[in-house]
Amino acid sequence: MPKYKDEPPAVRVYTVCDESKYLIVRNVPALGCGDELLKLFSTYGQVQECKPMDAEECEAFTDVYWIKFHQINNARFAKRKLDEYVFLGNRIQVSYAPQYETLSDTKEKLEGRRNEVQARLNSKRSKGNSGSASTPVPKDTFLHTSSLPQRKLGESQSVIPSGHTSLGTLVSSEKEYFPSDSMNKTVQLVREKLDKIQSSSVNREAGSSKRPRVDNRRRI
Template identity: 40%
Template sequence: LICKDRFDGKSCSAQIVNLENQILPHHRFFGFCKTRPFYRRGKRETAVKVFTVSSESKYLLIQKVPSLNVGKELINRCENFGVIEKTWILPDYPCDPFTEAHVVCYRNIVDARRAKRFFDNLSFYGSLLHVSYAPEYESVDETEQKLILRNKEVETRSKLFRLAFYGKCNDVRTTTYCEKEAKRKK
């Protein structure tokens, strides 16, 4: 059983969700990519994984945290990347011996992306952390807000693309923004 917080506007009520104590497929670590050409390799080995809008989340599942009561230290480090709305430990989550799993919810998905990139495969008290997105903890409203935000980001990028290549922006709401960008580029 996993505790899941739901927001219904003003109050926050806890709801119990049974995920049958299983590791979901998108939380498994499949290893690093070894077949990448030399010119495509970075300084660190990384796994090749594509995230869609629905698979990204502001909820992060941090696995392999040592069971040494270092949760506060982990949260302090997580706060360096943005405002944290809530955190909790998953007591029945299947983990390695002497480790536990934590869930961290950021206010913004951008902060969660930065934190995931930093914490994934980080040595933390002698254990390499494994961090993955946890969209199964999102409410329907949070998912809807995430999709609306992504739609706005795509609109902004397409407007900047039109401005860069055609020199004009035909949207009334962003005309002043486009004019500022055009002046900046000159």
């Protein structure tokens, strides 16, 4: 059975204090391959220094290298990609080395992290405000509405019936609106039905206007 199925992978969380642009690379083959190692790490960003650490304890036939990146973002990316990377037959181990930071390095690191967090918060706030803001109504809409001719407004008011206007006034004209006889007959039928409806409504109103009789007879 493979080894990775026996042991669960270890998970470690790094804070801004643990991260650094200084890296220590262990388990590098002792073959004088510093240039090759520098070339490998330079693919992830600008490397300012890369030198072996002779005083550092290490296993037999291996070396330890000290690498300094120009920016902490490049060092973070290189560690994530090259940790446990197979280099010349050995699986190298990459770790942060914040103990080599100066006061200015630590200050620059913390300020950069604060700017990153502030930029993320501002972007989220701007997205939320843009989503909640209502779409403004263009001014052309009001100008177009106010520029309607008064004649058209008067015609529209005459077409719309009021609450007390009878239905018969809408079709009181005897003019033939259509050239065909069948359509004119249809209009005539509709008028007759409307007249019947109007007359029935008038009769109902007249019947309801009568006062009910008061029965004063004595009940036994």
